[in-house]
Amino acid sequence: MAPSTSSGVTLNINGEKYTLSVDHRTTLLDALRERLDLTGTKKGCDQGQCGACTVLLDGRRVVSCLQFAVAAEGREITTIEGVADGDRLHPVQQAFLDLDGYQCGYCTPGQICSAVAMLQEHAAGWPSAVTEDVRPEAGPPPLTTDEIRERMSGNLCRCAAYVSIVDAVAKAATPLEGEAVA
């Protein structure tokens, strides 16, 4: 088999299939933005440090700037364009709108995708670095402000809209708490 440096791939994004040829060096972030016109996902640092490029891969939040597009084949990708249910905004989106969880808005798609998955992680009982007692006997930690801050620390906001971001995530969490998680 001769080595090749590009491949034809089919990416499953927001429930639709996109077939394209990618240079293996193309990150998922660049494929979304430059090739598929899905520009909701933002590029901040391009080094995994800011979270602006957060998308969901098989339901889990990841940074798309450190993910090669070719390696995402066969996985379910959800971007900010796909978190709403048709015309009905996701509760996290609605809470960001209601509580002004942004200033310039550049980090917002990443914040929202991150929060959507974070709430599921929390509902599944995952502890965090600020959880007092990580033993399963201690039960799931309540989603305090400290827990939200720690769990969302992978998403930087250059405008420092953190106070309202935390409020929005806390508001969105309320109806979700206790709901079963995929």
Add this chain to the structure above:
Amino acid sequence: MREFDYQRVTDVSGALALLGDDPDARFLGGGTNLVDLMKTGVERPARLVDIRRLPLDRIEAGEDGGLRIGATVTNSDLAAHPEVRRRYPALAQAVLAGASGQLRNMATVGGNLLQRTRCGYFGDVSRPCNKRVPGSGCPAIEGEHHNHAILGASGHCVAVHPSDMGVALAAFDAVVSYETADGPGELPLSEFYLPVGDTPHLETALPSGALITGVTLPPAPVAAHSRYRKVRERASYAFAIGSVAAAVDVRDGAVHDVRLAFGAVASRPWRARTAERTLIGAQAGAEAFAAAADAELTAAEPLPHNAYKVTLMRNLMVAVLTELTEEAAR
């Protein structure tokens, strides 16, 4: 970035065959370190063998109280696993103290052990660095080294290993399993990372072309009462400037069993065996803890801008052991 061939594998023998003995080929785990280094030109592989879909993503909880963790288990799944949290809480805490939720969902156990140093000169291809270009020099010794090693370094490299997870694994005597084309092998974590000496570019004792398949933790009842504490320059989402994984079992006021490992002080997770030996049988308390920390840290050789780490590690170790013993006494 150099162009590269990409292959995805679903079984171990296929992974080994595709990597072969090609020095320009790399396994791709979560990619959170490798892709970053490819972007900066530190790594220039001509082929990536994607191992994320290998059947090595399971955690098996042994009846004996130990754990067997597959190499492609994500950091998130490791930290969330009930038996990890029950049997080795410090391991769950160490993993949760590293990186971010997004990165932990991508990062794998094997990749975490093999992540490279965050020394700024190593990451900057315009600068000399013995680790990246053997023999080119170590600008950190005279330059920026406030987060560099105080233990086990050499005049050739003073970089630290950045893993949090590895510190807890070191404390609990983890053993790394691997496969090569010639068959399987095992390395205790204590022998996994090579001494720095004059070969800082040779980091591990893994045979070339080896695939890490998993990590085994032997049963350690003492670990059920353990803690990881990390000090960093901001409250979250930063590498350690010092960290401690500790477990202690105090009976009738005396230290019956203890495990201690330090992070961000050496080229590898630093098992503090001198401190452990000093403590066994001692009356548990601040005095003994401080004496044990001092015994461990007499070997420290700080540089002009990182001497603070000696005090930091001493205080951190005393604080964590004090907390653990006070809680156990309650």
